[in-house]
Amino acid sequence: MKISLPEEMQSVQINEKWGQEIFIDIRGFIKHAVEQAVKQELTNFLGYEQYQRGEERRDNYRNGYYERDLLTRFGLIEDIQVARDRNGEFESRVLSRYKRREEKIDRQIH
Structure with missing residues (x-):
């Protein structure tokens, strides 16, 4: 015996799955963008590109x-790689030192 869901229920499940996939993609994009921005901030802070050699x-x-x-409002983004410097002087403006939640979520909590 085969049981099938009504057509309205099937489209809801498909839409929920599609929505979840979009959120996964958005989280991946945000992770990549934050990592690249922090790397660029560190490059600007140090004054030279990664792997750049010089006599100075x-x-x-x-x-x-x-x-x-x-x-974030799109869910938890795990394992964002935050670049650091040897002396511990660099502090990112994109992802501040103790930031664990998006500001919009912080405002909703308080």
Whole structure:
């Protein structure tokens, strides 16, 4: 015996699935954009491009990244790679040091 859902219910499930896929894509885009913006901020802060060699002596260098999660209205974005410098002087304006939620969500909480 085969049971099928009414046509109206089938379209709702399809729309929900489609909506979830859109949110996944949006979260991926946001993650990529934030990571690239932070890398560019670090480049501007240090004054040289990644892997750029020169004769001048540098007092500070890139030092990999750490991972951070960010809660947005599109859901949780996990493992955002936040670039860092060796001396610990760099602080991103895009993703401030202790930011874990999008500002819009913070306003809804308070």
